[in-house]
Amino acid sequence: MTRRRLWTTVLTALAVTCATALSAPPAQTAVRAETTFTNPVLWQDFADIDVIRVGNAYYYSASTMHYSPGAPILRSYDLVNWEFAGHSVPRLDFGAKYDLNGGRGYVRGIWASFFNHRASNDTYYWGGCVDFAKTYIYTSTTVDGQWSKHATLNKCYYDAGMLVDDDDTMYVAYGNTTLSVAQLSKDGTTEVRSQQVFQTPSNIGTLEGSRFYKRNGSYYIFVTRPANGQYILKASNPFGPYTIQQVLLNLPGPIQGGGVPHQGGLVQTQNGDWYYLAFVDAYPGGRVPVLAPVTWTADGWPRLQTVDGRWGTTYAKPNLPPPPRQVEPMTxxxxxxxxxxxxxxxxxxxxxxxxxxxxxxxxxxxxxxxxxxxxxxxxxxxxxxxxxxxxxxxxxxxxxxxxxxxxxxxxxxxxxxxxxxxxxxxxxxxxxxxxxxxxxxxxxxxxxxxxxxxxxxxxxxxxxxxxxxxxxxxxxxxxxxxxxxxxxxxxxxxxxxxxxxxxxxxxxxxxxxxxxxxxxxxxxxxxxxxxx
CATH class of the missing domain: 2.60.120.200 (Jelly Rolls)
Structure with a gap:
């Protein structure tokens, strides 16, 4: 993971100015307080976000490194208020060092993993590369139930995102700078094929943190330039060729003293609206989630809605059905x-x-x-x-x-x-x-x-x-x-x-x-x- 911060010294020299290459809609007008939410939506340490919707519920997976159980799952009914639901990895079964037995797993373990739901068998999938060596896949039929190890692949799906296509084929996008797509077998236990699909131009630098989506027949790989940018790749085929656009770069965030929102996921609501849930570097507390709405151009590219040239502190709440219940408080x-x-x-x-x-x-x-x-x-x-x-x-x-x-x-x-x-x-x-x-x-x-x-x-x-x-x-x-x-x-x-x-x-x-x-x-x- 230390590779992720080679660019940090560069960021400290950057002025905190918005350099968004994609034009954003005008700043939104003021709305009544009771119809708004304030960022961060949750002021706790939940990084490397993958967010999905299943029915009327939203689920959010995050990194935990050496902590056990790993890969926590949060649940929400409005994208703003979150509760703990469970963990995808019941125990870090990756070697004795994760038991503090003859070694240590500090700053290893669970990071930048994928999380998705497959409707055909009503099963949730989590997968992550551990120790830069193997990729472990866990499954469960309920997020708050028992998860079990489903497969171990002898390769590293680095910073991976999973797509379940319309025909039920499962794909994984992964990589650092050199980005690839793998197709999994029907049962999700082996790799059918893997192919490089994009090489990051030198003027961009590093791209990682893949999230994989399909919208209106187009495939999208949503990637991070850590820790100050977000880009998106688009193609008509999961294996490319892909074209690229910038979503944000050096965009001021909503947490005073914090960093640029980045490395999260896109999610579509029941009403067809889209949101981006990212995290902000906010040490000493960790990496904290923030939410913003997204619109799409006629030719299929996302536009982040900003407020006065920055990621908004306040936005209108997502237009969603009333929740079935109040979520459990985090305190x-x-x-x-x-x-x-x-x-x-x-x-x-x-x-x-x-x-x-x-x-x-x-x-x-x-x-x-x-x-x-x-x-x-x-x-x-x-x-x-x-x-x-x-x-x-x-x-x-x-x-x-x-x-x-x-x-x-x-x-x-x-x-x-x-x-x-x-x-x-x-x-x-x-x-x-x-x-x-x-x-x-x-x-x-x-x-x-x-x-x-x-x-x-x-x-x-x-x-x-x-x-x-x-x-x-x-x-x-x-x-x-x-x-x-x-x-x-x-x-x-x-x-x-x-x-x-x-x-x-x-x-x-x-x-x-x-x-x-x-x-x-x-x-x-x-x-x-x-x-x-």
């Missing part, structure tokens, strides 16, 4: 009733399933003996809600053992946490920073304790407040409570790293690991994610 409280975790949660690498249980609380037994949080198994993560939000956890410490470490972290390649250390039969509340990794994701710092205070009793409330607005100098602050009401700050504010190289944004993370011997446990009784 709120989880008391872990069981029997499993809700799809909002993802582990740092694959968990040891023998070391946790969910029933009126999440019991986390220590799964690793280490002094390195990045090497500890069974660290549970949750995306941060932007632009600022607060996570509060309630922990029962009764079963902790000497040498155990538990707490709430701001997790990324530069991390900090508030937690509890048990030593000599006593507990201390600590704030620790200086947990770091290098560019190869090897640990370079296991943390420095900067503040501590004794803890009497076996119940603790830990809190992290995070400001993830794009830019440098954003901070997280930690506090604790012994009664769940009165909170006391601990340690110094932690400055978040807003570099892009880790790709994923910061997450709230709950951990419990041993430094001496296994056998201890804590119970996460409650998790609250709130916004101001």
């Amino acid at each position: 709120g409280t989880d008391t872990f009733p069981g029997p499993g975790l809700k799809p909002q949660w993802e582990w740092n690498h694959n968990p040891d399933t023998t070391k946790f249980s969910v029933s009126n609380g999440l019991r986390l037994s220590t799964a690793t003996v280490t002094n390195d949080l990045y090497a500890a198994r069974n660290t549970l993560t949750r995306r941060i809600q932007g632009p600022t939000s607060t996570a509060t956890i309630t922990l029962d410490l009764t079963a902790m053992r000497d040498g155990d470490r538990t707490g709430l972290a701001m997790l990324r390649d530069s991390s900090a946490y508030i937690g509890v250390k048990r030593e000599g039969g006593r507990n201390r509340i600590v704030m620790v920073n200086g947990l770091t990794m290098d560019g190869n994701w090897n640990t370079t710092g296991t943390g420095t304790e900067v503040a501590s205070t004794p803890l009497n009793g076996n119940r603790i409330w830990l809190r992290a407040n995070a400001d993830i607005r794009p830019g440098s100098g954003r901070q997280a602050r930690f506090s604790y409570s012994t009664d769940g009401v009165n909170f006391t700050s601990l340690g110094s504010p932690f400055t978040l790293n807003n570099a892009w190289q880790f790709f994923m944004g910061y997450r709230f993370a709950v951990f419990n690991h041993a430094t001496q011997a296994l056998g201890g446990a804590v119970t996460l009784q409650r998790f609250d994610l709130t916004t101001p």
Whole structure:
């Protein structure tokens, strides 16, 4: 994935001006507040978007790298309000490093994959290239049901998009700069043929992130010039020849301090309207989805609707039927009733399933003996809600053992946490920073304790407040409570790293690991994610 940022230094020198080669309709007139939506439609880290509609529901797949389960699926009925539905990849079954066993899968795993629905067998397909070596395809008859591995292809469909054609043939567009199209077998388990269909001109540079569509008899490959442009290829045959037009370049985005919207997908509504769901680089929080309407010219090319020469902060809401129900909020409280975790949660690498249980609380037994949080198994993560939000956890410490470490972290390649250390039969509340990794994701710092205070009793409330607005100098602050009401700050504010190289944004993370011997446990009784 690091290939995706070779152009970053070029972007920093570009003026933030709109250089759209395609003429856009005039800026829209003001509409009543109750008929509009505001970008970002969801301020959480969901990148490399593939979006589809099945009936009256919309589904959205995103990258998760080393987090497990992988490839989350979001659901919406209006393209604006989204909820978690499930994951396409139940477990990262791609080698021991994804178990934190003899290696690490940081910044590998699930990225820029394809997601689609095949009407003929009412089946959903997800596929992605892992470790730049093999492409894995998973299927399910329901997005929120059980997904299973369908096929493994011994080639890399790099940054791929899937089209199910009118005759039910499945095609995959993929590649970086040199773009190709593959035809799959009828059962989707093998490749019938593959052919190069386009070579990106040198004056454009890199094109990747393919999404594959068919409209009015024409085939389209929607591709990204990372991270500041979007182009589209058009042909009368899936194997070309293709012609190209620019959709946007250096278009100012709707998030102050964020980047240019790019690398997403097109989707058509029940009423025939089209929308583009893209993401904006918005570190330290990650890559955040934004939505805009699209129109088409008489000769079949898309035009993005801009507002005052930029991707609009506000647009009219899509004209859609009333939703059958309200979607589940992305914030709120989880008391872990069981029997499993809700799809909002993802582990740092694959968990040891023998070391946790969910029933009126999440019991986390220590799964690793280490002094390195990045090497500890069974660290549970949750995306941060932007632009600022607060996570509060309630922990029962009764079963902790000497040498155990538990707490709430701001997790990324530069991390900090508030937690509890048990030593000599006593507990201390600590704030620790200086947990770091290098560019190869090897640990370079296991943390420095900067503040501590004794803890009497076996119940603790830990809190992290995070400001993830794009830019440098954003901070997280930690506090604790012994009664769940009165909170006391601990340690110094932690400055978040807003570099892009880790790709994923910061997450709230709950951990419990041993430094001496296994056998201890804590119970996460409650998790609250709130916004101001």
